[in-house]
Amino acid sequence: MSDPFDAPSMPTVSTVVNDTVQGFVDGIVSALPKILTGVVFLVIAYAVIRTVLWGVGVVVSRTTDQEIYVQFARTLIGVFLWFGAILAFLTLVGLPSIAAALGTASGFLALGVSYALSGMLADAVAGIYLLRDPDFNPGDRVVAGDTDGTVAEIELRKTRFDVGDDVVVRANADVEKKWTKKGEPSASE
Numbered sequence: 361m362s363d364p365f366d367a368p369s370m371p372t373v374s375t376v377v378n379d380t381v382q383g384f385v386d387g388i389v390s391a392l393p394k395i396l397t398g399v400v401f402l403v404i405a406y407a408v409i410r411t412v413l414w415g416v417g418v419v420v421s422r423t424t425d426q427e428i429y430v431q432f433a434r435t436l437i438g439v440f441l442w443f444g445a446i447l448a449f450l451t452l453v454g455l456p457s458i459a460a461a462l463g464t465a466s467g468f469l470a471l472g473v474s475y476a477l478s479g480m481l482a483d484a485v486a487g488i489y490l491l492r493d494p495d496f497n498p499g500d501r502v503v504a505g506d507t508d509g510t511v512a513e514i515e516l517r518k519t520r521f522d523v524g525d526d527v528v529v530r531a532n533a534d535v536e537k538k539w540t541k542k543g544e545p546s547a548s549e
Contacts, residue, residue, distance in 0.1 A: 486536035
């Protein structure tokens with residue numbers, strides 16, 4: 361029978377180091393298949409995302425001749441695709457709780473950002489509509505709100521009007537709400 365008051369034997373430093381190294385190596389060996397699966401997934405995701413972004417560029421460039429819209433669409437879709445790929449990668453390598461936490465946090469962040477940028481997004485969407493509208497082009501004489509002038513330039517978020525010797529800049533959302541195209545002045549005017 362052993363004495364209950366005997367102190368437990370203390371492991372030696374070499375035993376602690378050996379057990380730690382062995383546990384670390386065992387963890388790496390057991391995680392290696394998941395890591396390799398994740399790397400293969402990222403390589404495939406890279407190829408698929410590049411192909412999708414190329415296709416988006418082709419489709420958007422057929423609808424507009426402005427490169428800024430092509431880049432905007434590629435960037436927006438690329439961010440969503442890469443974020444989804446990263447969440448899938450984390451799940452594949454055995455970190456689904458981190459992927460879920462990132463997905464939830466990013467949802468709240470996206471909600472806040474979209475609320476903060478709602479005016480800018482409204483201008484950008486209105487700009488796309490104005491650019492695609494066959495009745496609203498540079499050189500046209502229009503009345504938009506209190507602005508009566510000639511459309512000089514249509515950009516993603518704003519439209520520039522020539523009003524006499526001045527250039528008046530209006531947000532696209534304000535212009536798109538209500539504008540009227542004026543006819544060409546007649547010879548008697």
